Amino acid sequence: MEKSTSIWNRVVYAVNILIAFLLILTGVISYVPLRFFSAISVLSLVVPFLFAVNILFLLYWAARLKRKFLLSFTAVLLGYLMFGPFxxxxxxxxxxxxxxxxxxxxxxxxxxxxxxxxxxPGVGDSIIEFVKKHDPDIFCVQEHNRARYQQLRQYPYRSETPHPNKRATQAIFSKFPIISSGSLDLPSTQNNIIYADILFRKDTIRVYNLHLQSFKIRPSTDNFSDGEKSERTYKRLVHTFSKQLEQAEIFRKHFENSSYTNIVCGDLNNTQFSNIYKIVKGDLQDTFLEKGKGFGRTYDFWKIPLRIDYILADPEFEVLSHQNFNERLSDHYPVMATLRFNSHQ
Structure with missing residues (x-):
């Protein structure tokens, strides 16, 4: 009996070592903006799972009064330090x-x-009513429908993806004057990044609206259990990570030349555990991490709640609130934040 228990514990510890290693490796890779790491970066999608399994291993060994619990304890601690709270x-x-x-x-x-x-029926009109009800000063839209601007007359100013641009349309609606705007050229994609320079009181702030490469994967058991389909799915994930990294680097280069106080909004199509998120965020404040509640779900993938939509703000802003909504009017859920511009204190 003791021998079988010993063999079982060795097997469990071997799996424990693997899971702890994967969590730490994913954390390290999230700081490395190199495209040839895209094959490993896919692991960032399962970081919550890696955390959960490591916690189970920690409890398993602690219940048996084994010092082996220190392995998962160290992995969870390092993971928290590298990824931050979620x-x-x-x-x-x-x-x-x-x-x-x-x-x-x-x-x-x-x-x-x-x-x-x-x-x-009437989903589009329900979205319009939702926006009117919550009445944001600035409304950043991804996958916009240009015809809908006529229903958003409370915003006298707007900037959209340029018409000749054969891309998914993004828009920025504002109650404050837009004095200039632009669109970033993302190669070989339908995705788009736009920005608008907005006169807010006596200052000019720049608002970016990002829509990065989508995974375009329909959640199904076959995509992850069937050998051939699983391989295609994995290759698509790797390709998407590579494109997102390219797009994030284009954004970062443009952002670093901004002379304004900045707000970054949008659908990154990736989690906060990825190097894509870290590149886009930089030193900005994530309004959810500052004032959010719960897991901050903005998208359901195979019944797994993911946070892939963000509002990020320069430190000049004080984050007063962050809201996640449960309205099921799109494949994404909206987010809203209230910011206070400290130069007006």
Whole structure:
């Protein structure tokens, strides 16, 4: 009996070593912006799973009073230090808005359901009503439908992906004057990044609206269990990571030349555990990490809640609130944050 128990513990510890190693490796890779690491970077999609399994191993060994628990304890600690928290302890309280405050929403609206992907009637109009109800000062839209601007007359200013550009359309709607705008050229893709320079009180702020490469994978058991389909799925994941990294680097180069105070919104199509997120975020504040609550789900992938839509703000802004919504009007869920511009204090 003791011999069989010993063999079992050796097998368990061998698996434990592998899972701990993968968590630490994924954390290290998230700091390395090199495209040839894309094959390994795919692991960032399963970081919550790696954390959970390491915690189970930690509890398993601790219950048996074995020092082997230190392996997973170290992996979880290092993972936390490298990735940061991914569960918000804030609340949904939105403070009384002052003149120096800016309410901004980011939402991938899936074309306002113009292609009928959702069977419910009037989905596009429901999105419009949702936006009107929450009344953000700036509304960043991914996968926009140009015809819908007529229903958003509360915004006298807007900037959209240029017309000749054969890409998914992004838009920035603003209650404040847009004094200049532009679009970044992302090669060999339908994705797009736009920006708008907005006169806010006596200052000019720059708002970026990003929509990075999509994985374009339909969640199904076959995609991950069938050998041939699994290989194709994996290759698509690797290709997407590589394209996202290229796009993030284009954004970062443009961002670093900005002379304004910046806000970055959009659908990165990747989690906060990826090097893509780290490149885009840089030294910006993630409003969810500052004031968010729960897991911050903005997308459901195979019933797994993921946070892939973000609002990031320069340190000159104080983050007053962050909200995640449960309205199922698109394949994404909207996010909204209230920021206070410290130069107006």
């Amino acid at each position: 569960y918000g302890l804030g609340n949904n309280h939105v403070p009384q808005k002052e003149s120096s405050d800016l309410k901004i929403m980011s939402y991938n609206v899936w074309g306002f359901n113009k292609n009928g992907w959702m069977e419910e």
